[in-house]
């Protein structure tokens with residue numbers, strides 16, 4: 001089935017957040033203290049998540065990305081992914097992870113039927129990495145990246161939230177990584193998720209990042225596949241990996257947006273930044289497949305044209321990235 005929104009955009013990608021818990025505390029995503037775990041009752045069960053996934057695939061979703069919080073901390077995630085991978089009609093199953101548990105879990109994830117992994121990694125310097133993640137261990141993430149390839153995965157995409165004065169000094173180091181490793185490196189514009197005055201100081205636009213890389217390396221544009229997602233991709237001639245730019249704030253990809261989201265507590269969102277969310281619980285408890293189909297179609301039809309964030313005129317609200325899943 002073909003699922004299109006009111007603007008004619010084909011919607012074929014669901015981002016499903018399965019937990020709001022995390023084993024790191026990246027400063028741009030979660031407050032250092034005062035994070036209240038959603039209780040067992042409010043977080044969707046695996047059965048409920050599967051019902052949403054099956055319904056979405058029936059409607060025309062072809063790709064599901066599992067996210068969080070940190071999806072790999074949820075107990076039973078491998079069995080859940082195995083059931084998800086078996087949904088007839090689902091073409092792509094991917095996971096976005098911080099990589100801390102990958103070394104021990106990569107083989108199980110591969111055997112479960114996950115096809116691709118994206119790994120968040122904002123610094124190659126252990127100290128900076130520890131500061132950004134408030135205690136994360138860089139060595140573990142690097143070991144996880146290698147373990148993923150040993151397990152059979154294509155080199156995971158590396159997501160780098162790029163922030164002025166925090167890790168922008170490493171833009172060229174990350175670009176250089178693509179010379180010797182097959183991992184695509186994607187630079188993501190910092191989004192104002194945590195309510196903080198002066199958030200603009202962290203912002204570096206995708207075009208500035210590209211300019212900085214171009215001062216050292218020539219770049220050629222790479223063709224985008226149908227599932228290439230929000231990044232614009234480039235390559236240093238002869239390099240093994242691509243370089244991608246995700247202009248999450250300057251938002252050049254809204255007109256091609258192909259996705260909807262469901263949070264770990266069952267709120268469906270037509271846009272990452274939308275204030276409106278549709279509570280799916282009434283169609284999950286008890287399960288009502290027909291009702292769920294109808295409400296998911298409504299979410300797609302009411303998808304906004306684009307987000308309202310600009311560096312100058314954004315009225316800041318607190319924005320729970322770890323619950324939505326990015």
Ligand SMILES: Nc1nc2c(ncn2[C@@H]2O[C@H](COP(=O)(O)OP(=O)(O)OP(=O)(O)O)[C@@H](O)[C@H]2O)c(=O)[nH]1
Nearest residue numbers: 096118159188227228229230246248249259272326
């Ligand atoms: N503004 C915006 N940012 C997004 C969107 N989708 C993903 N991102 C951001 O892009 C970054 C990378 O997201 P991933 O979880 O790796 O997913 P993806 O980029 O869709 O991955 P691929 O499917 O491999 O292209 C994260 O910071 C997300 O928050 C989107 O629709 N809008």
Ligand SMILES: C[S@@+](CC[C@H](N)C(=O)[O-])C[C@H]1O[C@@H](n2cnc3c(N)ncnc32)[C@H](O)[C@@H]1O
Nearest residue numbers: 028029068069070097098120159190191193326
């Ligand atoms: C919320 S995390 C969930 C999955 C997993 N824990 C991880 O970090 O990959 C998904 C993505 O959102 C990104 N993200 C979170 N907060 C962000 C922000 N304020 N600006 C830009 N990207 C952000 C992360 O870097 C990550 O790539």
Ligand code: SF4
Nearest residue numbers: 022025026029069098
């Ligand atoms: S970005 Fe991912 S790893 Fe970092 S705090 Fe958020 S959910 Fe956790």
Ligand code: SF4
Nearest residue numbers: 254257271272306307
């Ligand atoms: S900001 Fe909203 S409309 Fe734009 S690409 Fe992201 S989800 Fe789609």
